[in-house]
Amino acid sequence: MDKNVIISPSILSCDHANIESEAKKINLSPADWVHIDVMDGVFVPNITFGLPIVKAFKKHSLKMLDVHLMIVKPENFAEEFIKSGAGILTFHYEACTHAHRLISQIKNSGCKCGIALNPSTPVSMLEEIISDVDMVLIMTVNPGFGGQKFIENSYSKISRCKELIQKNNSKALIQVDGGVDNTNAKKLIEAGVDVLVSGSYLFNAEDFNKNVELLKYCK
Ligand code: DX5
Ligand code: ZN
Numbered sequence: 001m002d003k004n005v006i007i008s009p010s011i012l013s014c015d016h017a018n019i020e021s022e023a024k025k026i027n028l029s030p031a032d033w034v035h036i037d038v039m040d041g042v043f044v045p046n047i048t049f050g051l052p053i054v055k056a057f058k059k060h061s062l063k064m065l066d067v068h069l070m071i072v073k074p075e076n077f078a079e080e081f082i083k084s085g086a087g088i089l090t091f092h093y094e095a096c097t098h099a100h101r102l103i104s105q106i107k108n109s110g111c112k113c114g115i116a117l118n119p120s121t122p123v124s125m126l127e128e129i130i131s132d133v134d135m136v137l138i139m140t141v142n143p144g145f146g147g148q149k150f151i152e153n154s155y156s157k158i159s160r161c162k163e164l165i166q167k168n169n170s171k172a173l174i175q176v177d178g179g180v181d182n183t184n185a186k187k188l189i190e191a192g193v194d195v196l197v198s199g200s201y202l203f204n205a206e207d208f209n210k211n212v213e214l215l216k217y218c219k
Contacts (some may be wrong), residue, residue, distance in 0.1 A: 006035035007216050008066045009208075010177070010199030011057070011148045019053070023060035029209045029214055033066040033088075034054055035177070035197045038081070040071040043095050044144035051077075051084045059083030064195075068116065068177065070143050071095065075102045082111045090114030090137050092174075093125055103132050114175065118143065119151050123154035123160045130170045135195065136161055139143060141178030146199040152180030155191050182211070186218040 009031050014022040026034055034057055043046040057065055064087035071077065074091035075098070089111050096102055099115065106113040112180055114135035115126065119142055126136060138157055141148040158174060166170050175195035177190055185196060196215050205211040 003189060003194075004157065005193070005216055006032040006173070006195040007183075007212050008035040008175070008195055008197045009202045009212070010035040010146065010197050011053075011198055011203075012111060012204035013110050014039045014200035015203075016049075017058050023057050027060075027062045031049050031063065031202075031212045033064045034197070035066045035199075036086075039144065043072045043092065044070045046105050046144045049101060051080055054081060054084040054086060061092050064160060066090070066114075066195075068114075068137065068197075069095075070116075075105070076080065078102060078106055079109065082106065082109045086111055088112035088114055088135060090116050090135065090181060092116045092118065092143075093121055094118055096217065100129055103129060107132075107134075114141075116177075119154070123157060123164055126161075126164065130164050130168045130172060133170075133172050133174050135173040136165075137175045137177055137197075139178055140176045143178070148179055150181075150184055155187065158191040158193060159186065180215070182214045184219075185215045189218065 039046045039048040050053040065085050066088050069091045072095050103113050112134040114137050115133050116137035140154040173194040176193050177197035180196050180198040181201035202211050
């Protein structure tokens with residue numbers, strides 16, 4: 001495929017006992033970013049990791065850190081995640097009352113900003129802010145866990161997001177996260193996706209690099 005698709009491996013599924021070698025494995029692969037899922041046990045029914053893990057990847061990674069906050073009141077922690085090494089910081093629309101204010105704060109700190117939508121949240125909620133964000137993250141599973149089944153309805157949601165972006169002359173990228181593998185990557189890219197996040201499909205693979213290529217080039 002001609003389009004240069006960005007691949008962001010989700011370290012939720014990596015070997016957490018060997019962060020340095022996992023970061024280096026990603027460095028040596030054709031993957032573009034590193035996706036880091038921060039969960040608080042309140043916004044989502046799971047707890048993962050926080051600032052120290054972002055700092056650890058920053059120390060060893062050559063790729064941009066794509067930090068996905070699944071936490072309530074993301075405004076309380078945005079600054080710390082940016083200081084810890086986030087290159088793009090994504091928060092959930094559903095978790096923040098003053099999204100416009102937080103987008104400005106993140107961008108004024110010199111970081112790129114993404115906004116994430118749960119599967120039940122319509123794209124139309126972004127009408128007033130689509131020109132302000134660098135990326136829209138469309139969740140293709142309900143956030144909280146790796147290895148869940150991709151929600152098929154996501155394709156039409158991606159098309160609606162693409163339309164909204166074009167209508168507003170926005171430069172926002174479209175990212176998808178959850179259940180992404182070689183069976184749906186091509187169709188997702190054709191629907192307008194720019195960034196594919198993938199966890200279990202990449203980290204459970206026998207050959208990590210080969211699976212990254214299968215997503216990136218849809219071979
Ligand atoms: C889910 C996380 C995802 C997760 C994806 O809440 O946001 O990033 O790691 O995992 P897979 O690719 O296994 O569905
Ligand atoms: Zn994620």
